[in-house]
Amino acid sequence: MIAGDDIRVLLVLHYDGSGFHGWQVQPGLRTVQGEIEAVVERVTLGHRTVLGSGRTDAGVHATGQVATVSFPARWTAARARKALNALLPRDIWVEQAREVPRAFHPRYDARERHYLYRVGTAAHSASPFHRPFCWAFGDPLDPDRLAVAAAALPGEHSFRRFSKAGQPQRGERCTVREAAWTPWDGLGFVFSIRANRYLHHMVRYLVGTMVDIGRGRRNVGEMVALLEDPDGELRTSPPAPPGGLYLQRVRYALPSAPPHDPSPPPP
Secondary structure, three states, X not given: OOOOOEEEEEEEEEEOHHHOOOOOOOOOOOOHHHHHHHHHHHHHOOOOOOEEOOOOOOOOEEEEEEEEEEEEOOXXXXXXXXXXXXXXXXXXXXXXXXXXXXXXXXXXXXXXXXXXXXXXXXXHHHOOOOHHHOEEOOOOOOHHHHHHHHHOOOEEEEOHHHOOOXXXXXXXXXXXXXXXXXXXXXXXXXXXXXXXXXXOOHHHHHHHHHHHHHOOOOOXXXXXXXXXXXXXXXXXXXXXXXXXXXEEEEEEOOOOOOOOOOOOOOO
């Protein structure tokens, strides 16, 4: 709830998810939302809920998470950003802060979320400067097989097979607007996906299955079969580990939404 004289401030956040049990506040556990709320309470002398555009899981990173929080009217967005960055732990950084209308909601107003996943195929991806931020897979993958598998994803499909848990209240269908693999600086590959919504662990199940296709352990056509026949006997591969996944960007259709051109993920 926002008091009558409060302002709503939108934050664009970067965080290294390695040391967090995800975004959402959980009693006794370190979370991104919990760390930010603690700092906001410290500088405003009162508890204020931080709302995020979505809940990233334990170990997942962000370079474009969008959140909102209220501040007393005497504050400005610039002052809020400066205060937060001075007190937040080193694994969270506020890239942008701006005042938005009270009606703006970072989750419900979102129209598209963009995720990246990095897979290291070169031995050097196991370096301590890369391993926390990728899946240090270490074996070669066939780029042509990866490309064919990703080409099956755009459009509206049931992604029930690519989900840890169902969402009966929202359904199992998602619309993917773009999905592609690109080279990653001689270290491996980056999977990029833009969709209107995602099921739980969906990107990680997609990547785990496509990596098995790229290494020749699964048939390329199995991606289509998993999408077109979610009630069939075919199963996905295990999900890729969380450390390679980034929430890269959240898009909004409303005039109140910020144009955001995020910095690239850490190397």
